[in-house]
Amino acid sequence: MPCESVQAVTRRRESISTPTLLGCVQSPESEINLRATPNPMSNTPKSGQSGRAQPKNGNKYARVLLKLSGESFAKSGNFGIDTEELALIADEIKRAATIGVQIAVVVGGGNIIRGAELAKSGHIHQATADHMGMLGTVINALALKEQLIGHGVDCRVMSAIEIRAVAEPFIRSRALRHLEKGRVVILAAGTGNPFFTTDTCAALRATELECDILLKATKVDGVYTADPKKDPTATKFDELTFSEAISRKLRVMDMTALAMCGENHIPVLIFDFKKSGNIHAVVRGDRIGTLLYS
Secondary structure (H helix, E strand, O other), X not given: OOOOOHXXXXXXXXXXXXXXXXXXXXXXXXXXHHHHOOOOOXXXXXXXXXXXXXXXXXXXXXXXXXXXXXXXXXXXXXXXXXXXXXXXHHHHHHHHHOOOOEEEEEEOOOXXXXXXXXXXXXXXXXXXXXXXXXXXXXXXXXXXXXXXXXXXXXXXXXXXXXXXXXXXXOOHHHHHHHHHOOOEEEEEOOOOOOOOOHHXXXXXXXXXXXXXXXXXXXXXXXXXXXXXXXXXXXXXXOEEEHHHHHHOOOOOOOHXXXXXXXXXXXXXXXXXXXXXXXXHHHHHOOOOOEEEEX
């Protein structure tokens, strides 16, 4: 049987079109169309990747971070947790949460233990003292969680140091998911690192969670030129830029926290949370306290 020439075999192979997996001939045009077809799921936002939340129900802010000092949990000049003060805090948070505002809360621990003072005494290294202070914030966070649950508010405690028996570890995407579901997220243990204050933690978490504003709850109604309790001539600022607050060395927050908020354009409101309804008023857009901005 005569052998088929090489040229004939080549011509015969070139005349056969390449089939697709379905056995159909795929033209160059169809190949281009298949490549250009968009994936319908490619633009679907994932939890934690949807950008900033949008305000609801006429509120000025959609997502806020509330910074509570440890002293907020105790009566003036006392240590520990006072049940009346705890109930007041929970009630104020509930009033703001029920109008559709997403709320994250950073708590201090000065009412339980003051790590900085322990470190200054020279008996405990500052790194260890700061970690002790972080554990104090966990105690406050757990107390606040139980009080909020008693008020009918769904909430979660997330800790920067791992204590799985009592709190979830802080994971940004998970925290955002909780907020999107309307849960109050209580953030404990600071940044999880020594040498950083809970004010700096508040600035960091407000940046990470894309909050519209950082609300620093205090026992005074704003920022003054001097301590109004000591200087009767002290005047209150309605607004301040971060650079002005830093240059005037006003003891609003620590400098690291102020700088971080300024760099990330997160306004800070200093206000008196002891006045009933103030947290609710702030998220609605009422002008109270002192506003710091970039």
